[in-house]
Amino acid sequence: MSYVSESFWHDAVNKATTDLFTFGYKNIIKPNFVFNVPPDEAHDRMITFCKVAKRVPPLMWACREMLNYTDPVLETEVMGVEFANPLGLSAGLDKNCEMPVLLDNAGFGFETVGSTTSRPCAGNPKPWFHRLPEYDSMMVHVGLANIGSDKVIDRAEQAWTNARDMQVSVSIARTNDDKVGDLDEGIEDYCMSMRRAAGRTAMVEVNVSCPNTTAGEPFTQTPENLDRLFAALDGIDRPQPTLVKLPLNKPWGELHELLDVLAEHNVQGVSLANLQKDRTGLDIPREWEGGLSGGPCTRASEALIAQVRRTYGDRFAIAGIGGVFTPEQAYAKIRAGADLVMFISSLMYRGPQQITVLKRGLAQLLKRDGFEHVADAVGVDL
Numbered sequence: 001m002s003y004v005s006e007s008f009w010h011d012a013v014n015k016a017t018t019d020l021f022t023f024g025y026k027n028i029i030k031p032n033f034v035f036n037v038p039p040d041e042a043h044d045r046m047i048t049f050c051k052v053a054k055r056v057p058p059l060m061w062a063c064r065e066m067l068n069y070t071d072p073v074l075e076t077e078v079m080g081v082e083f084a085n086p087l088g089l090s091a092g093l094d095k096n097c098e099m100p101v102l103l104d105n106a107g108f109g110f111e112t113v114g115s116t117t118s119r120p121c122a123g124n125p126k127p128w129f130h131r132l133p134e135y136d137s138m139m140v141h142v143g144l145a146n147i148g149s150d151k152v153i154d155r156a157e158q159a160w161t162n163a164r165d166m167q168v169s170v171s172i173a174r175t176n177d178d179k180v181g182d183l184d185e186g187i188e189d190y191c192m193s194m195r196r197a198a199g200r201t202a203m204v205e206v207n208v209s210c211p212n213t214t215a216g217e218p219f220t221q222t223p224e225n226l227d228r229l230f231a232a233l234d235g236i237d238r239p240q241p242t243l244v245k246l247p248l249n250k251p252w253g254e255l256h257e258l259l260d261v262l263a264e265h266n267v268q269g270v271s272l273a274n275l276q277k278d279r280t281g282l283d284i285p286r287e288w289e290g291g292l293s294g295g296p297c298t299r300a301s302e303a304l305i306a307q308v309r310r311t312y313g314d315r316f317a318i319a320g321i322g323g324v325f326t327p328e329q330a331y332a333k334i335r336a337g338a339d340l341v342m343f344i345s346s347l348m349y350r351g352p353q354q355i356t357v358l359k360r361g362l363a364q365l366l367k368r369d370g371f372e373h374v375a376d377a378v379g380v381d382l
């Protein structure tokens with residue numbers, strides 16, 4: 001395998017193309033094709049673009065040759081899964097699994113598709129999104145719209161099988177519709193999606209922290225509820241590792257109890273964390289519903305990663321999520337204890353080349369500090 005970082009010309013072309021994309025996205029694409037329409041429409045346009053682009057082989061080839069930065073310092077193994085790099089797309093942008101071909105060619109280490117639910121789900125009434133550019137943030141109120149986990153997991157399996165380098169994970173959540181029943185109904189809903197996912201993706205993420213559903217978050221309300229859910233999920237034989245997506249805003253005492261429960265079950269990792277619910281100090285219209293992504297998550301998620309790593313050592317792998325816009329922010333999450341780093345807002349606000357910007361910058365920071373492998377930097381600040 002030849003790495004971009006080890007070839008002078010390939011590296012130079014990769015850097016120049018990335019700089020060109022950064023300029024083009026900021027000055028042409030974002031103002032004229034993305035931020036000039038409401039965010040719900042921009043999201044639909046992006047998905048349509050991905051669906052079309054994946055059918056144009058020369059475009060995928062160009063994407064791979066020019067944008068995909070590879071470097072051995074970024075390679076890592078987490079929970080028994082091998083990653084070309086530790087950077088991935090977080091759950092929610094690609095709910096129905098339509099982006100893997102593009103992301104694989106652009107050089108994502110992994111993608112989390114979904115969140116998907118056992119029944120197809122229309123989600124909340126629109127608008128689903130509000131932009132808050134002054135905070136590099138989106139207000140998100142989708143409510144788990146998706147075509148159902150039977151279809152999404154079929155697609156995810158196919159995407160994982162066909163991917164060149166990228167790992168594919170699926171996020172499963174509880175259906176948000178008018179058939180929602182008691183706790184047992186919710187448990188069976190998760191179990192159905194877990195049975196469908198068993199053995200068919202690189203990882204499964206169990207999302208128990210969606211802030212935008214009518215049923216609320218019963219599985220993070222008490223340790224007993226969470227225990228019942230994971231006791232049922234333990235009964236489903238699956239070879240791939242399981243991560244649990246946790247809320248950002250629980251007081252530490254309560255989160256500690258939930259983590260103690262997870263430590264007793266078939267759970268290998270935690271994804272930290274979901275959307276920011278705390279609007280303190282932010283100037284946001286009161287009628288806008290939802291949770292905040294991006295900037296308002298950066299510091300809080302980093303602190304949470306450090307707290308969990310400090311308390312639980314190596315018991316859980318950690319996927320750090322929230323407001324990663326620069327290589328320094330990705331590196332800070334890794335040094336605080338994250339094995340993997342995921343993002344969404346950075347892609348929307350900075351553009352598709354952001355994966356290359358983050359990988360190249362992270363590799364530089366690791367080498368500057370004398371690390372041979374990204375795994376050596378995990379948790380060094382603790």
Ligand SMILES: Cc1cc2nc3c(=O)[nH]c(=O)nc-3n(C[C@H](O)[C@H](O)[C@H](O)COP(=O)(O)O)c2cc1C
Nearest residue numbers: 090091092115207273274293294322323343344345
């Ligand atoms: C458009 C959008 C949709 C999202 N939908 C989901 C979802 O379905 N499931 C989930 O676990 N998190 C969802 N999230 C939360 C993200 O996965 C992530 O935790 C959060 O946005 C913080 O990362 P960021 O600052 O890089 O955007 C969504 C976020 C955004 C921006």
